[in-house]
Amino acid sequence: MIKVFKPALAPDKLAIDGKTLTEQMCADYEASQHSSAAIKFEFSINSGISNHPIGKKILKNSQHNKCCFCEKEQLDEYGAVEHYRPKNGYRSAKGEEIKKPGYNLLGYNWSNLYFVCWACNTYKSYFFPIVDETKRATWHGMNIVDETRLLLEPAGNKDPREHIVFDYHLPRGITEYGKRTIEICKLNRDDLNEKRKNQLSSPMLKT
Numbered sequence: 001m002i003k004v005f006k007p008a009l010a011p012d013k014l015a016i017d018g019k020t021l022t023e024q025m026c027a028d029y030e031a032s033q034h035s036s037a038a039i040k041f042e043f044s045i046n047s048g049i050s051n052h053p054i055g056k057k058i059l060k061n062s063q064h065n066k067c068c069f070c071e072k073e074q075l076d077e078y079g080a081v082e083h084y085r086p087k088n089g090y091r092s093a094k095g096e097e098i099k100k101p102g103y104n105l106l107g108y109n110w111s112n113l114y115f116v117c118w119a120c121n122t123y124k125s126y127f128f129p130i131v132d133e134t135k136r137a138t139w140h141g142m143n144i145v146d147e148t149r150l151l152l153e154p155a156g157n158k159d160p161r162e163h164i165v166f167d168y169h170l171p172r173g174i175t176e177y178g179k180r181t182i183e184i185c186k187l188n189r190d191d192l193n194e195k196r197k198n199q200l201s202s203p204m205l206k207t
Helices: 012-033 053-062 118-124 176-185 190-200
Strands: 080-083 113-116 164-167 170-173
Touching: 012 053, 053 080, 053 113, 080 118, 113 118, 118 176, 164 176, 170 176
Parallel strands: none
Antiparallel strands: 080 113, 164 170
């Protein structure tokens, strides 16, 4: 895993359409708080906007055609746009029920989107552990900066190299952040380990 640098400006599809839908979600949520009937909204995110081909292409190019977590090249694979903070629900550990709501209000937020391979997208899924559950900012009015999240964010303020090292081809977490990131995304899966081992033993690297 390496630190990702992506364009600061969101593509128009997110900046315009996504913003409009987010504002509507906020309004609907506020209205529900004043309803005598305890309405619980199940917001859905329009994948045609969050996973729009233009945004996906920008993310893929800025990440040099690599998955933001495992760095596997995606030139010949479709990949996916992943929500770092999961949009539809979350869980902190294996065996836990998926808790809702998820981070719906970040469903169209450019800073929350990354390009990932199919495997990392599948393994990460709903996992998003934080240190203090009382600070989990899944709804309007709460602040995500109050969260101390344990999953390293590719474009976040923590450099992955300070949390994950390699014993030859095998990744090892040297902090709790590194350990949990390896665990959640299964960065030590066999196919990745074998690929790293082959690359390190390549004659071109020894010249």
